[in-house]
Amino acid sequence: MAELFHEIDHCVTAPQGFRAGTTACGIKSDAGIKDLAILVSDVPCTVAGVFTTHNLRAAPVLLCQERLQDGQGQAVVVNSGNANCATGEQGLHNAYRMTELAATKLGLAPELIFCSSTGIIGRQLPMKKLEAGIPQIELSPEYGDAFAEAIMTTDTRPKRLALEFEIEGQAVRLGGVTKGAGMIRPNMATMLSYLTTDVAVERAWLQQELRDAVNDSYNMVSVDGDMSTNDTCLIFANGLAGNTPLNAQHPDAETFRQALRYITRYLAREMARDGEGATKLQTIYVRGARDKADAVLAARSLTRSPLWQCALAGGDPNWGRIAAAAGSSGCEFDQNAFDIFIGETQIAAKGMAIDYDQDQAHAAMAGDEVLITIDLHLGNGEATAWGCDLTHGYIDENSLYTR
Amino acid sequence: MAELFHEIDHCVTAPQGFRAGTTACGIKSDAGIKDLAILVSDVPCTVAGVFTTHNLRAAPVLLCQERLQDGQGQAVVVNSGNANCATGEQGLHNAYRMTELAATKLGLAPELIFCSSTGIIGRQLPMKKLEAGIPQIELSPEYGDAFAEAIMTTDTRPKRLALEFEIEGQAVRLGGVTKGAGMIRPNMATMLSYLTTDVAVERAWLQQELRDAVNDSYNMVSVDGDMSTNDTCLIFANGLAGNTPLNAQHPDAETFRQALRYITRYLAREMARDGEGATKLQTIYVRGARDKADAVLAARSLTRSPLWQCALAGGDPNWGRIAAAAGSSGCEFDQNAFDIFIGETQIAAKGMAIDYDQDQAHAAMAGDEVLITIDLHLGNGEATAWGCDLTHGYIDENSLYTR
CATH class of the missing domain: 3.60.70.12 (L-amino peptidase D-ALA esterase/amidase)
Structure with missing residues (x-):
């Protein structure tokens, strides 16, 4: 730039x-x-x-x-x-x-x-x-x-x-x-x-x-x-x-x-970084999707999964929730093919956990910016989405109510 | 029965x-x-x-x-x-x-x-x-x-x-x-x-x-x-x-x-009543939808709107969030036709706020079971969905994490 x-x-x-x-x-x-x-x-x-x-x-x-x-x-x-x-x-x-x-x-x-x-x-x-x-x-x-x-x-x-x-x-x-x-x-x-x-x-x-x-x-x-x-x-x-x-x-x-x-x-x-109650900005990069539309579905799916957003808030590299959100997004998904990275650390390969460096994964979840990469290994579609974590602050902002 | x-x-x-x-x-x-x-x-x-x-x-x-x-x-x-x-x-x-x-x-x-x-x-x-x-x-x-x-x-x-x-x-x-x-x-x-x-x-x-x-x-x-x-x-x-x-x-x-x-x-x-962190069971009844599939879309939409779930947690009869969730559900929706009821109290008619009994509306939001009725005035489709509120408890359940 x-x-x-x-x-x-x-x-x-x-x-x-x-x-x-x-x-x-x-x-x-x-x-x-x-x-x-x-x-x-x-x-x-x-x-x-x-x-x-x-x-x-x-x-x-x-x-x-x-x-x-x-x-x-x-x-x-x-x-x-x-x-x-x-x-x-x-x-x-x-x-x-x-x-x-x-x-x-x-x-x-x-x-x-x-x-x-x-x-x-x-x-x-x-x-x-x-x-x-x-x-x-x-x-x-x-x-x-x-x-x-x-x-x-x-x-x-x-x-x-x-x-x-x-x-x-x-x-x-x-x-x-x-x-x-x-x-x-x-x-x-x-x-x-x-x-x-x-x-x-x-x-x-x-x-x-x-x-x-x-x-x-x-x-x-x-x-x-x-x-x-x-x-x-x-x-x-x-x-x-x-x-x-x-x-x-x-x-x-x-x-x-x-x-x-x-x-x-x-x-x-x-906007994502300043979401209501947000303490972390997450960037979701999906590659290897069948096409761009599928990559968009998968990437967006993570940014709107409360379960994953809670894991993000807690700094928990719970990749099962990443896989579950992507897999239910409606994109074409081969459950024996996908890779997941948290920051630079690969956590899952071919749909299964691998032996990863736990310290590295936790460090990648600990900052105020978290990058998740999902490779679906199905094509050339790619997309990036942004979101934030789900915290008490979001609930307080939206539920505290006085007549 | x-x-x-x-x-x-x-x-x-x-x-x-x-x-x-x-x-x-x-x-x-x-x-x-x-x-x-x-x-x-x-x-x-x-x-x-x-x-x-x-x-x-x-x-x-x-x-x-x-x-x-x-x-x-x-x-x-x-x-x-x-x-x-x-x-x-x-x-x-x-x-x-x-x-x-x-x-x-x-x-x-x-x-x-x-x-x-x-x-x-x-x-x-x-x-x-x-x-x-x-x-x-x-x-x-x-x-x-x-x-x-x-x-x-x-x-x-x-x-x-x-x-x-x-x-x-x-x-x-x-x-x-x-x-x-x-x-x-x-x-x-x-x-x-x-x-x-x-x-x-x-x-x-x-x-x-x-x-x-x-x-x-x-x-x-x-x-x-x-x-x-x-x-x-x-x-x-x-x-x-x-x-x-x-x-x-x-x-x-x-x-x-x-x-x-x-x-x-x-x-x-x-299951809805015992959702993670739930303090309230909500029942969403949609009628007057174009067809049943549309009624299902609208009813489900409320049960998965974090904004509305927060209002529910706070006992806030924020009907704008109800209308916003239903209107974005993908169902056919006439923004000048819908009615909304909280419990027995009508809150909105023909897409706009009406003068309602605020005490009644608040009482209907205060209990541990809340009924929302939406009449889309477009047909005979109806559906019922169940959900719960979104609270600190949900976040604690899903974000507290120790290695």
Whole structure:
């Protein structure tokens, strides 16, 4: 990566022409916590998006999907603390109203504004708080990091990154933020992600590249196997770099693709690492699957097995649970063929335990990053998934309840 | 049920001609804990069976599936503490050897003996302990309850039931035991269940009825969404009641079917109630689904949603998590149509929150049995699933680890 691009500050406001701003409008119960944010470009952008495949889709997702048909946009307004989901016609009306409020604030047409909501399901948005909050938001190219903070729910830290690289010999930028934490599984799930770039990109190619990047990154993250109703990933390309718009034939297309993949995979890993209650990041690498789809099944299966997630929490190299999760994933599986590695240590060969160095295996389970490799010995399919362990912290986060 | 059949003692040894026996042979680390058991009929039985659909199937499952092709059997030998899974050729050899040891003990042909193992995956069976233990087992018609105990792993109590009812005007019996606790999800999963009856039953009909009963009972239980490698449900019908063998045309077929369904549903509920770390039994009733398959998807989805299981643990009537789990289950789902009830209290109508009696809803969440009803308003499909909450206890059971 060192040759192609380098990391810079300000995440989503790093590319030229983007500003962000936040405020605490009181949707979250704790007073003073940022819960409302705007990200805006100085000029209209080409926009691409990927959304939850959930059958219960929140109102802002429905709005985004409708507005994405034009492929144009200039801003997004986001609140945390309330998902505006399972809120019926009133919820849809409120989502549109939210973009109108932002449009007035920004002096733009509402059709250029997207919106997202994340938080509790089944309650109407407190519109008075939004009406009071949106006009107060102060926008600046310095506030990308504040934007990353304002969209958090149970995240313990913001997730953000920006890269600088060259297109047509000129320095350009790509920035990104995500929020995650709970209700995370493929596909996506209580995940919001916004990406910005000053590179000019053709819309159809941008949509295809975003879809592919999300499939290999956000869609490979699971915290608890629960799928969300509000997943949204949007990319805004404002073209201020002045390059010939990128498409598959552009000589620098691959550079942009690599930057997009680097950012989305980085943010995916950070979401898994910061899963609710997580103390360990696990990376599951499956190879030798019949095909890629099978590798994806097997890799994801481990990230959403509570039994294995508990073993991970306890630092227990219980490879039987790894084999059981992979074997029940629906992938083609030969129970006399698979190998399993924990870190660099091979634990099982041809479906059976081998004499392995127990100290090495325990050391590989003890850190805050654990790598599991499964070789199914059935073909050339490979995939990587990320997840975390299952701890008391996850349960406390999701079960402690006061009326 | 009162009219058709009544409960009696001794579970699997309640039907005439069945004996059981147990011993502590030292497979489980705690000395003196029963871990080896035999169940035998005085005469050969018609046998039917249902097994895990896992791609990693334990050696005893492979043995049972092979021997079931004859549809004849007379005994089963079971050990707990070691699953004999992911053990390759040696494991298969050991499973056969286990039945040979039981055959010698019982004076029967090995082909009439089935076997099961449950416990840790990936270690070879300690055959010396089995060789020493099996001959020591003392068999008696009184030891059905001891058998239920010896097959437990992390279960906190045995699960057992026997019913007496009439076939052709004569009193007959059907008994059953299960073990469950963790790694439980549809289909079946670390679940062993043995059923015995003195009723004569035609083999094909017995297999069909067992399959149907299991689909509506054991296959509707989830503790943690993890599927097991060792699931086995066997029914032994020894025919000592002397009736004309039951088939679909027999006038008393329905009585037997109801008894079989009553026992399997009772044992399924008891497994969910005794899930690892469980403090609450949840029953999920889905109606109004497009069809039964859709109802099954939606009902199971709740029993394996960690987010909802945490809310259940906390007594939180967080219906958004119910809707989110059902909506992501893959069933047909109209987000503006569904109703949700907690206990008798309707919480959501047409996909939105309604003004409900909060005290009632909280009371319905507070007990050790919680009923959730979801009406999808799309058709006539219905299904019931059982599960439990997710607590620190589950994590402790599965993550506390000492080398």
